[in-house]
Amino acid sequence: MDNVTNFLEKNADGWEVFKTKEHLKVLKIENNKIKSVNEGLDEGYAVRVIVNGKVGFASGNDLMEISKNAVKIARISEEKLEEFAFSKHKKAEGIYDKGFEESDDWLLNSAEIVLNTISEFGCIANSTIEAGKSEIRIMNSSGLDCNETSTSFGGLVEVVKEDSSSYEIQESRKMDVDFEWITKKAAKLTLEGLKAAKLDKGIYDVVLSPIAVHQLLFFALYPAFSAENFLKGRSQLKIGDKIGEITIVDDGKLDNALFTSSFDYEGVDTKKTVVVDKGEFKSFLTDFKYSKELDVEMTGNCYRDELNSYPAIAPTNVVLEFEDKLDWEGDRVLEVHAFIGSHTSNPVSGDFSLECMNAVLVDKDRIPIKTAMIYGNVYEFLKKIEGFGKDVRQFENTITPSILFRAVVVSG
């Protein structure tokens, strides 16, 4: 390491070394049988340097080689940065479960629960059960040297019977994933779907599950929160815009949450940022570079999808809030469990048209629906929110209950 820092000190005006060590175990169930266990150990580095005020990036396994390549490529860069971030951190809570070290048993026990549960339903289950540990260390020329270890555990169960299928997912920082609940939920939706009927085109009150809410907002709305997208003319939003009555908070320090960490992927302290307050757009999400360019506070939203991804702004845990909590039991609503093709939404205009998966028209009875398509513009759609339910959960980034949207055009 000293060799490398000496090289970087000598050849760059600023530098940052990002190191990861990932340990992942994956158990797969296919056709109601445990099929395989896959284990991976991945270690690597990503280096950013500033040479003559311009940034270069390289990644891989060999730190010295990477450092040389980062310096080399910085020479053609025109991306300006004066220095790397230095910040103190408040420690994040509830993101490490030491049980990971004995997770082999957990994988097998979880698989047993899935298999026992599905046997009650007479369906086929395919499942992926994962346990992961991630160690991150970030050092830079501004004097930063921080590290953090976190764990994640998760299960995806897909249930199939005849021409009906469904899936459910749960992830947690701890080994408390409820495999019985996941399997039962997917199995019930699948069995219900066997009797699916056609839906008439019309206007319906629609309840989106937390999965569907995330799938819609992640692709159609969240990209507009990025300060980089705003500064480059790729966001619809500007401070003060009104988008319904919803409150949206990005909280990278939320206890036990899936995207919680003490610091973001360039070492900036994570925090709670009110992005939308009762419908009013209040703040963009930033990384170090764009907080400077926009002259606003750092929000700690620098993220790297993979080791070799260039650091970029992304949401952490996105908490949705709304004043009215509703109980729509007894109302005629169309429940939507998930969407197919949500990544096809337009991240710039916010327009979307999505096919529903496992939709059920709840009237006097529950009538499962074969096909239903919901379309609109996310900024208009958010104004249709009538109330929030009580089933709050985190699905990927988003923490929300089911949401009731009034008078939505649905095509059958």
Place this chain on the structure above:
Amino acid sequence: MVQFYDIREVSSESLSINLENGVVEKPKYDFSKSKGFRVLKSGFWGLFFGNVEDKVGLGLAEKNIVGEGDAEVIGIKSEGKFVFKPKINPKDVDIEEKIKLLKDIENVLKDSKIVSTRIAYLENVRKFFYKDSNGSKAYYEVPRIGIIIHAFAKNKTLQFYSKRLLKVAGFEVFDDEPFELAEEVKNVLNKLVNAKTPPSGEMNVIMDSSLAGVFIHEAFGHAVEADHVLKNSSVVADKLNAKVADESVNVYDDPNIQEFGFYPFDDEGVKAEKKAIIENGILKSFLHSKETAAKLNSKAGNARAQGVDEPLVRMSNTYIDEGEYEFDELLEDAEIYLVGSRGGETNPATGYFHFNAQYGYIVENGEISEMVRDVSLSGNTLKILHSIKVGKGIKFDPGFCGKAGQLVPVADGSPPSLVKAFVGGA
């Protein structure tokens, strides 16, 4: 007793550069290598990936065999070496020349309505070495290169449009095409910012080559991946040798075509071969790994992985072969003409698919009229294939296909085709 083992060693060297609003940003170089180990014993797979000696890796993989199963693999031995030598090795081209290319493309995009641009350059070389317990040994080096042009424009609405040129090739691929694509991006965006939202409902739709390619990949290709078939999550699981499409329909997967999904050997070391999926409307074959081929008594050669991850049954260059209809004949029956794709998704278990076109045109009395934006297409695959009218002239579109968290390069191709499907719009 160990039934089978294999070892994969993959290295990947990549360079990417973005030109964002005229500024060279996010220059990135990556060189990484890793090894993947699989051991099959008592019908159960143990896998390990990481940078360790072969013996250690196989031991760690075997340690993960914690039960008994019914997995088996076909016992084939493959040997060979393939090094793809591009006409102009990108490494021999100065990085300044690559930046000049990006800046020249950006110049074409200059227009009063365009508020933002992003042009990405990428080059990559994948080196792959494979050996297994049957004595197989395969090696290849394949370069990939390309540019992706994104532009954003504003008038009545803020819109974006993108085109990409991605090939298995060297720097020679950048002749006139990037500039023609940039010109197209500018012209389409100019109209797109004032385009209306489309009508919705079931209608006669012409899919252009790009969208029809995505259709066959998403809506049908995934359902013929034999792992889906064996997991009971394919709508065509029981339809081998049955009629699944109009008899004019022929669909192939061919990794030997020099498009973005090209590979000389798959990630199980099997020599690449063209496979007929549908011929004269009859479902002829599924796509297979060594395991699914053993279970369904067929041929392997379609297993692919991102890096050294677990090889899965995947497509390569998948296409609908030429039909007999001229474009004008398709127009006569059409109500809407959809162009390009922003991606899509399918549920192979049910056959329902959904994808978004980049834009479209209303068709009235056989004539193309006004442009529409944010238009999507959905329907049921088998229903659509029974009444499809396939046009002439195949074009391939490159992309990355995701499955179980792994991305692999693919290309989808088709002539323009007329189908009856559900159109929806924002």
